[in-house]
Amino acid sequence: MRGRSIRVDPNHHGKTANIWHLVCLEPGDFGPGEDYELLVRRCSAFVGVSATASTIENGTERLGFGHPPFSREQICQINSHTCNRALDRAGLRQRWKEALASGTNKEMVEGLKTTEEALPGGFVLTNTIASLLVQAGFIFVILFFELLRRPIRVRSIPDFFTYVEIAAAIAATVSLPWALLALWRFIRHGTPERSIRQIGIAVLESLEYEGSIDRRAGEFRVYSDRNDDGTVFCWVGGGAGKEQAAFLRALREILRPIDNPRYLLARSRIWRIFREDYFAVPDLLARKKEFAEVFANKWRHRVGPMQLIYTRTPEGRKLLLRARVHSLAAAFQKRSEHVSCWK
Numbered sequence: 001m002r003g004r005s006i007r008v009d010p011n012h013h014g015k016t017a018n019i020w021h022l023v024c025l026e027p028g029d030f031g032p033g034e035d036y037e038l039l040v041r042r043c044s045a046f047v048g049v050s051a052t053a054s055t056i057e058n059g060t061e062r063l064g065f066g067h068p069p070f071s072r073e074q075i076c077q078i079n080s081h082t083c084n085r086a087l088d089r090a091g092l093r094q095r096w097k098e099a100l101a102s103g104t105n106k107e108m109v110e111g112l113k114t115t116e117e118a119l120p121g122g123f124v125l126t127n128t129i130a131s132l133l134v135q136a137g138f139i140f141v142i143l144f145f146e147l148l149r150r151p152i153r154v155r156s157i158p159d160f161f162t163y164v165e166i167a168a169a170i171a172a173t174v175s176l177p178w179a180l181l182a183l184w185r186f187i188r189h190g191t192p193e194r195s196i197r198q199i200g201i202a203v204l205e206s207l208e209y210e211g212s213i214d215r216r217a218g219e220f221r222v223y224s225d226r227n228d229d230g231t232v233f234c235w236v237g238g239g240a241g242k243e244q245a246a247f248l249r250a251l252r253e254i255l256r257p258i259d260n261p262r263y264l265l266a267r268s269r270i271w272r273i274f275r276e277d278y279f280a281v282p283d284l285l286a287r288k289k290e291f292a293e294v295f296a297n298k299w300r301h302r303v304g305p306m307q308l309i310y311t312r313t314p315e316g317r318k319l320l321l322r323a324r325v326h327s328l329a330a331a332f333q334k335r336s337e338h339v340s341c342w343k
Contacts, residue, residue, distance in 0.1 A: 016093050018086045019046075025075050032068040047108065047340055051085060053228035054098045056108075056342035103342045110244055111235030111343075112251050113227070114196070114336035136175040144171040195303075196234045196251075197224040202298040203250050203282070204236060210291045212246040212284055213239065225343065233341055248338055250282035255336045258323045262286035265299060265306040266319060278323035279306070 005017035026033040050062035147167035200222035220238040261280035296308040311320040
């Protein structure tokens with residue numbers, strides 16, 4: 001039946017079909033069971049139009065079930081919605097047309113799909129940019145009052161205000177580079193798709209140095225996009241499948257909760273104002289200290305200042321435990337996943 005559904009009918013160009021999977025779901029915390037795991041594996045091998053957005057991708061996300069565990073009421077709702085959607089053949093045909101038209105490059109690409117919460121956008125905005133603005137303000141205040149402390153001859157009130165304006169202009173000019181750098185960071189990381197693209201570029205350049213990616217074999221470019229369901233999708237254009245897989249695997253290791261990496265990128269809390277953040281250095285780049293340092297430098301240039309920590313020392317282990325506790329809540333959130341998507 002599945003083969004008949006997938007095959008093209010030359011006499012019916014507007015053909016649509018549904019493929020049914022019978023799944024025995026276990027409700028509650030002990031579910032969903034082995035049948036659901038089998039469904040997840042099957043759906044990872046086939047692409048189709050999403051039930052919740054104008055996208056074509058693989059995986060169970062496109063079915064609109066939500067995330068297990070499921071209650072008995074949720075299972076009944078899933079069955080009801082699935083039957084109603086199967087009866088709407090005209091709607092299915094329309095969703096395919098809209099999804100096919102939405103692609104820019106008109107091709108299936110392999111990429112990483114993640115939620116906004118998994119990205120360091122909040123880190124960039126609240127830590128890096130705020131830190132730069134604090135530095136700019138601190139330099140302005142110190143220099144401004146230092147200029148006012150200098151003895152000068154003031155013959156009238158207008159002369160005093162003129163001197164104050166000159167001192168403010170000098171202080172603003174000196175502190176301007178920090179403010180402009182904060183603005184530049186905001187432009188590069190103002191949205192989640194921009195943020196993940198900068199991380200992707202840092203990964204791509206580091207893997208090129210490490211040797212997993214050879215730019216001589218072709219041109220590479222990192223792309224990012226926001227899906228209709230609010231998730232962010234990142235992929236690399238160019239190169240062979242092996243090189244794309246290395247890129248996606250490294251990017252996924254950065255965005256997943258901290259486990260037991262060899263190296264960490266860490267930024268501790270400052271004056272209890274800025275939050276602490278931790279990101280794992282991918283395994284390919286953690287094999288040698290040289291590769292890890294290159295990645296840390298790329299991250300500082302593209303994303304923001306971070307400290308490279310070797311976790312196989314007593315002090316590094318303490319920080320690793322702290323990073324695990326910090327990312328404990330993220331472990332219960334939906335993780336990034338490798339998907340095929342129409343773009």
